[in-house]
Amino acid sequence: MTRPDTASRTQTLERTRTERPRLWRVLLLNDDYTPMEFVVEVLMGHFHKSEAEAQVIMLAVHHKGQGVAGVYTRDIAETKVAQVTAEARAGGFPLRLVAEPED
Numbered sequence: 583m584t585r586p587d588t589a590s591r592t593q594t595l596e597r598t599r600t601e602r603p604r605l606w607r608v609l610l611l612n613d614d615y616t617p618m619e620f621v622v623e624v625l626m627g628h629f630h631k632s633e634a635e636a637q638v639i640m641l642a643v644h645h646k647g648q649g650v651a652g653v654y655t656r657d658i659a660e661t662k663v664a665q666v667t668a669e670a671r672a673g674g675f676p677l678r679l680v681a682e683p684e685d
């Protein structure tokens with residue numbers, strides 16, 4: 583007697599994707615010329631910080647050289663860098679920001 587027919591089957595296993603997109607830090611870099619008040623206004627207007635939070639972050643950047651303005655998906659982080667850099671240049675300030683991935 584022959585063996586029962588073993589039909590070969592292809593199975594597709596579905597899985598629900600639960601991974602979150604990698605997040606990017608927007609870093610604010612210190613310089614000697616951008617006014618403290620402009621940096622505070624940037625942190626309030628673009629990064630939704632209270633005035634008190636903005637003062638703390640600005641002073642930390644002033645003393646340590648850099649600090650995190652906010653954490654976003656890549657597109658939003660890069661847009662913040664572009665918009666704030668443009669606003670700083672329009673005001674004649676050398677303020678620099680960079681976006682970097684979290685691990």
Ligand code: TYC
Pocket residue numbers: 610611612613614615616617618621640641643644677
């Ligand atoms: N160091 C600047 C000053 O003394 C203030 C400053 C703070 C500039 C933070 C940039 O990202 C910055 N006017």
